[in-house]
Amino acid sequence: MSEKQKGEEEFVPKVRSVRINETKPPKELPQKVESKKERDKGKSPISSKDKPVPRSKWKLFFTWKWLMLVLVSSLVLMIGMVATIILTGEYLPLERIDESGLIIYDKDQRRIIQLAKEQDPVERERTIYHEFISLEELKTKNKKLIDALIKMEDVRFYKHNGVDFYAMVRSAVSTLTGKREQGGSTITMQVARRVVLGTQERTISRKLKEMAAAWNLEKDKGKEKILEAYLNRIEYGNNIYGVQTAAQVYFGKDLTKDQLTPGEIAILVGLPQGTTTYNPYLGEDNRKRLKKRQLDVLYVMARNDDMPPLITKQEEEFWSKADLPIKDQSSLQVYKERISNLPYLTLIQEEINRKYPHFKGNKLFSSNLKIYTSLDRTIQQKVTEVLKNDRHFVDHQGNPVSAEKVDAGITVLNPKDGSIVAIGGGRQYRAGFQVRAIEKHQPGSTIKPLTVYAPAIETKGFQANSLVLDAPIEVQGKQIHNYEPKYYGMVTLEKMAKWSLNASTVRLLRDEIGLDTAFAYGKKLGLPLVEQDKNYSPLALGGLTEGVSSKDMAQAYAVFPNHGQYYEAHIIRELRVANPNGTEEIIPIQNPAHQVFHPETAWKMTQILKQVIEDPSGTGYQYARLADGREVAGKSGTTQNSEKSWFVGYTPDYVTSVVVFNQGVKKGEDPPLPLSGSGIPAKLFSLIMTEAHQGKPIHPFTQSSASKPEKSTPFGLQAIYEKGRVTLSWPAKGEQIRYTISRSTDGKNFVELAHDIRKTSYVDEVIPPTLWNQIVSYFWPKSITYYYKVTAIDPKSPMQPTSSVVKVSMLGNE
Structure with a gap:
């Protein structure tokens, strides 16, 4: 066996033995080291048997066969990767990084929020909303944040095409040598994995898809879009997505206005790599780990490498010694409360789904829409505050009632065009909850002006003083009762509304209006009536099959201050869509008016x-009046068993609809809270409307120029004063006619003295003038002057002729 073969044969056992059994090198090793002279001569003073393995032996692995195998394998792998990239590029959902959310503006075209959404990684059916900020906005105030991200995570970001092979090799070497500073995964690959693929699994197939997606993202979307996606779509712990949201929660800063410190930048750059490990709200150990992560980022920010330093060594030292600038956990709760309390978002989505279906569903957040709404921030904030304040929801003893037992929905709109200015989602509203403002409930007596009183004026010529019999009445086997257990005989239309009488309203519907007419007007006003509602209880008393929402009622009542014109309630004023060439396409909103009632x-x-x-006897007198005393009109409503209550009212500027209702009452628990429209709903109405009119000039309701003239002609009236008695007389108008006598001290505001008079004369007992009165009257005659008028009422005719006004002086006749 040759020396070379023998050395190779003995090589493996010796190394393996040292790895397994030896904790430190043998003592004789230093004696066997070759001198430089001996190495130069290619000789060794020790035998090959005892000789330790020299470093040069590693070169034995790099034979030409091994090199060929590596080259072939690498070529096959590269061909596979290229094929994967080409074949999967068109199937990967690259468009996901274009989802910059939607931008919502208020009525003054000020941006309320740029809202994006993510899918909860644990509860996949749950949506997490967060704020979005464009790269251009970030560059304006916080360009250093962008630079720090690149310097820390992907210093060669602008040099590679999505996959940085150099960085991957460097990362592998750093891992083997224990010097892991920057991984081999580029920013583009992180966006591909987290945004496009939406997965964190660790498999070869996923890695190949990630690389394919990264390459295609660079090719199709470009560097700026990739950076913007990373800074907005990556999680920063606590289900916080995007730097704008993270900055607001952790530092209380808005990145469109505020500049981050180097210490804050280091935290935002470092957090995404360990959203649980570095979560500052999970205990002191986590805060220590976050501090160490911050130090690592600060070190890189101050280092001079492929990028110049972003901060000085002095700044690094300062922020390294400073405490973590993290706000306490209440900041997270406050932000989540704000971001989740956007009830108007539901209305926006519903309106877009109905009117613009091509933006429906997830497309709404991927179409980069600018949505200009009619929302008034001040009124919206007031509505939210009112609903959150438990002091407004109390029982008759003044004890607070929980939101689990009693809830409310509110809609405020502009009657001039039907635009919604504020919406109340409920006392405990959160994202995903039912929006109480569009939840349906029985309307009670608030339906009466819409389906009975106004149609009676429109189709039958009824006036405010037209008489209707309020007496026991039975329709379809059902006895109709008033809220108070009594009847009032002949009452005027005005008193029917003011006292919210049931019996006379049902009689008016049955004898004068008819079910078909009432039903038709309800539909014209946008009420969601169904065929089963074409009956007396639904149309006169509000016992509808499906009910109505506060939005429905505000929409319907808006016809009265708007001179009989009806607009569909809406929240979107304008849509703008970005075109690929940088221009914007404006989508006009079509919302035509329909004349439902005559202006008169x-x-x-x-x-x-x-x-x-x-009127002091009206159901809204105690609580519904506004603080500044301006003119306001409205109607209360209470359903059977007092489980639901309403107040709907308006001024020339706004209509507000409030519904308060019991919910979730189960057998064996406390009974429902007895509700009345003149109670909690009227109070909420007054609070909201008072705030809504702050700073607005007081102006009365105006009569339209198109109003039709009175059809009746005044008839003659005579009056004689003698010894404290004013005797009135007038010509007879017919056998069936009854008369109402009214008196005024200024000729404008008349007070009713008597009604249902059959005779054609009446005596008004007045206090005779004293000597002092006579002296004063010599200089100021009006001080002892009265005005009288008589109204002739025919129960069979809606037309009620009124006499001319007669002026009476206690010192003589005029």
């Missing part, structure tokens, strides 16, 4: 509903 009908209905709030 709307005006008269408003005058009636004003009394619900302004």
